[in-house]
Amino acid sequence: MSDSRRNTTVTVLGCVALLAIYALPLYWLLATSFKSLKDVFAGSAAVFFTPTPQAYIDVWNGGFATSALNSVIIAVSTTVIVLVIAVPTSYGLARLNGAVVTGGLALLIVLQMVPATSTLIPLNRLLAQWGLTGNLYGVAIAIAATNLPFSMLLLRPFFAGVPIAIEEAAASDGASRWQRFVKIVLPITRNGIATVATLTFIGAWGEFLYAITFLNDPGQYPVSALLAQQMSSYGVNWPGLMAVSVLVSVPTVLIYLFGQRLLVGGITMGSVR
Amino acid sequence: MISPRLGSIVHRVAAAAALVALSACGTSGSGGAGNAGQVTFWHYYAQGIPATAKFTKDLGDTYAKAALPKPLNSVYVPAEQLTQKVVASAATKQGPDVFVQGGADLLQLIKAGAIADFTAQFDAFKDKSQIPDANVIKQDGKVYGVQGFNNTTALWYNKTILDELGIAPPTTMDELDAALAKIGTKYVGIGLAGQGDQDVNAFSFISAYGFDYAKPDAAALENAFKLVGGWAEKGYVPRDAATWTPDVAFQKFTAGGMAFAVGGNWQYGNAKKTASFTYGVVPVPDATAPAKVYQFGDNVHMSAFTKDKKAAFDAIATMFLSKDGELAALEAGSMPVRKDLADTKGMQDPIYDQFNKALKNGVPYLLPGFGTELTQMRKPVAEAWSAVLAGQSTPRDAATTAVAAVQRVAK
Numbered sequence: 182m183s184d185s186r187r188n189t190t191v192t193v194l195g196c197v198a199l200l201a202i203y204a205l206p207l208y209w210l211l212a213t214s215f216k217s218l219k220d221v222f223a224g225s226a227a228v229f230f231t232p233t234p235q236a237y238i239d240v241w242n243g244g245f246a247t248s249a250l251n252s253v254i255i256a257v258s259t260t261v262i263v264l265v266i267a268v269p270t271s272y273g274l275a276r277l278n279g280a281v282v283t284g285g286l287a288l289l290i291v292l293q294m295v296p297a298t299s300t301l302i303p304l305n306r307l308l309a310q311w312g313l314t315g316n317l318y319g320v321a322i323a324i325a326a327t328n329l330p331f332s333m334l335l336l337r338p339f340f341a342g343v344p345i346a347i348e349e350a351a352a353s354d355g356a357s358r359w360q361r362f363v364k365i366v367l368p369i370t371r372n373g374i375a376t377v378a379t380l381t382f383i384g385a386w387g388e389f390l391y392a393i394t395f396l397n398d399p400g401q402y403p404v405s406a407l408l409a410q411q412m413s414s415y416g417v418n419w420p421g422l423m424a425v426s427v428l429v430s431v432p433t434v435l436i437y438l439f440g441q442r443l444l445v446g447g448i449t450m451g452s453v454r
Numbered sequence: 455m456i457s458p459r460l461g462s463i464v465h466r467v468a469a470a471a472a473l474v475a476l477s478a479c480g481t482s483g484s485g486g487a488g489n490a491g492q493v494t495f496w497h498y499y500a501q502g503i504p505a506t507a508k509f510t511k512d513l514g515d516t517y518a519k520a521a522l523p524k525p526l527n528s529v530y531v532p533a534e535q536l537t538q539k540v541v542a543s544a545a546t547k548q549g550p551d552v553f554v555q556g557g558a559d560l561l562q563l564i565k566a567g568a569i570a571d572f573t574a575q576f577d578a579f580k581d582k583s584q585i586p587d588a589n590v591i592k593q594d595g596k597v598y599g600v601q602g603f604n605n606t607t608a609l610w611y612n613k614t615i616l617d618e619l620g621i622a623p624p625t626t627m628d629e630l631d632a633a634l635a636k637i638g639t640k641y642v643g644i645g646l647a648g649q650g651d652q653d654v655n656a657f658s659f660i661s662a663y664g665f666d667y668a669k670p671d672a673a674a675l676e677n678a679f680k681l682v683g684g685w686a687e688k689g690y691v692p693r694d695a696a697t698w699t700p701d702v703a704f705q706k707f708t709a710g711g712m713a714f715a716v717g718g719n720w721q722y723g724n725a726k727k728t729a730s731f732t733y734g735v736v737p738v739p740d741a742t743a744p745a746k747v748y749q750f751g752d753n754v755h756m757s758a759f760t761k762d763k764k765a766a767f768d769a770i771a772t773m774f775l776s777k778d779g780e781l782a783a784l785e786a787g788s789m790p791v792r793k794d795l796a797d798t799k800g801m802q803d804p805i806y807d808q809f810n811k812a813l814k815n816g817v818p819y820l821l822p823g824f825g826t827e828l829t830q831m832r833k834p835v836a837e838a839w840s841a842v843l844a845g846q847s848t849p850r851d852a853a854t855t856a857v858a859a860v861q862r863v864a865k
Binding site for chain 1: 533
């Protein structure tokens with residue numbers, strides 16, 4: 182066997198092994214969602230079983246559409262809030278220097294390490310004062326608040342990477358600061374903005390703790406609460422749990438599929454700056 | 455001029471914002487915490503599980519049948535988040551009218567000022583004499599909650615397997631050990647749960663060897679760990695039991711092919727529905743001391759911020775202390791506490807009889823004499839139990855480490 186042929190065989194075998202490692206849990210997840218509860222624990226039905234869509238039907242009838250809409254509202258609102266605040270702030274942090282900025286950045290690093298559980302009571306108090314408990318936007322504000330430090334830290338290097346000379350050239354052509362920011366800096370940093378938007382959306386889409394704490398009506402609960410509904414001390418509805426997991430992962434997969442180029446570019450750019 | 459690409463992004467963001475704005479009418483909930491026009495009831499009965507969904511419906515029906523003036527607003531909150539949510543709400547002087555919790559967080563709730571003393575309402579309750587003292591949750595002589603049903607754990611066995619191998623249900627740990635040796639690896643010997651930071655599954659075994667949180671003794675713990683560690687080593691307990699929760703262990707038991715499992719009476723409904731073999735129950739066997747069991751049963755509390763104490767207590771009494779409410783619990787697998795239901799037809803079942811026997815060695819989940827530190831004391835014991843099941847620690851090391859941690863917390 183020639184060297185190149187041997188190398189190809191090794192590569193193919195390696196790829197198959199890697200695919201198996203990644204694909205097996207996904208297969209298990211998908212297969213379980215189409216099993217009956219009895220088949221889940223029957224060793225004989227590990228691979229061969231009679232598929233049933235019952236879990237999906239039950240999940241749909243259990244209010245999946247409402248929960249999904251709630252999740253969309255929370256995730257989109259959070260993303261909008263984070264971008265509206267993080268983008269100009271990060272730009273400012275990238276363009277300014279001095280002790281205050283350094284201190285501010287150190288504070289952001291500390292803030293992003295605060296555990297979510299320790300913020301529950303103060304946030305609940307604040308949202309109650311604003312009349313935003315039991316409100317999806319209240320949840321979005323809370324999630325955005327905890328996401329902002331990380332988002333700003335991620336975005337700042339993108340803005341810092343835009344040469345100041347480009348802005349100076351635009352300024353000499355008469356562009357105002359706002360015009361320079363919108364027409365020059367934002368297009369150049371779109372990978373970073375897309376990365377932050379994607380990560381924020383995905384984080385908010387699956388958020389659980391704040392939603393459960395700040396919402397009081399099951400009709401408002403997002404999809405993450407629907408996952409919790411499949412488990413109790415009486416047992417776990419494994420097919421239901423897996424069916425919700427499959428449905429919940431669809432938007433995330435779509436985002437990765439369509440935003441892969443921007444996202445990969447954004448993450449790698451951010452990592453080397 | 456804005457670039458076409460950026461313009462497109464702006465349009466997309468604007469469209470998303472419009473979508474969110476259009477949905478704005480549905481962003482505020484109708485449930486609210488403590489809405490004066492209704493009785494808000496927070497519970498953790500998951501609606502994706504048929505048994506709990508039915509129990510919730512039965513509770514709602516019982517409430518509706520009583521024709522009380524205010525409608526019931528039943529709100530699901532995941533069990534792990536319920537106490538946290540109640541405490542967070544209490545910080546803003548809000549909360550539901552009534553809620554249930556597992557019992558471990560009673561002192562935390564009292565400390566946070568989240569639960570009401572409803573001694574006056576309970577004393578005036580016409581059926582007060584039907585409720586045993588053990589099911590009335592008191593602190594400093596004040597009534598802070600009630601339990602409408604009893605739950606505990608025992609040793610379930612697969613009678614089909616035991617009959618096939620000529621094994622009698624064990625009454626001592628030595629007999630259980632011998633039974634598992636006889637079963638060998640032909641079947642899964644015993645289902646134990648190793649996941650979690652509480653000692654729910656471990657408690658009966660460690661107490662059977664004399665372990666006591668008040669006087670933590672490493673030798674007692676080591677003896678219990680030697681037994682279960684030996685089972686894991688010989689393959690009578692699968693190593694992955696270290697990752698099982700009690701409900702997963704029980705679901706595996708009901709799927710067949712497992713001889714024993716430690717499980718609760720609340721699992722009886724599931725066993726009836728899913729097990730295709732004959733099964734039975736005995737109390738967890740004794741060893742050098744009686745095997746103790748935790749006396750569970752959802753604690754029902756009234757929020758300190760309810761605007762209508764009478765309506766809240768009426769809801770508690772109707773759903774959890776009335777005959778109809780307790781019979782609904784019985785149907786779900788829990789044992790009623792009312793004295794006049796002790797001889798009800800459903801309780802004549804030999805399975806419940808065994809759980810009642812187990813309850814003779816029952817202790818409240820919040821062990822008398824302990825405070826909030828108990829949760830921290832249980833954690834290292836549970837971790838040690840898990841490590842022994844997984845084969846990650848020797849019984850001696852696990853016991854020594856756990857007892858040292860328990861003693862540190864006690865100090």
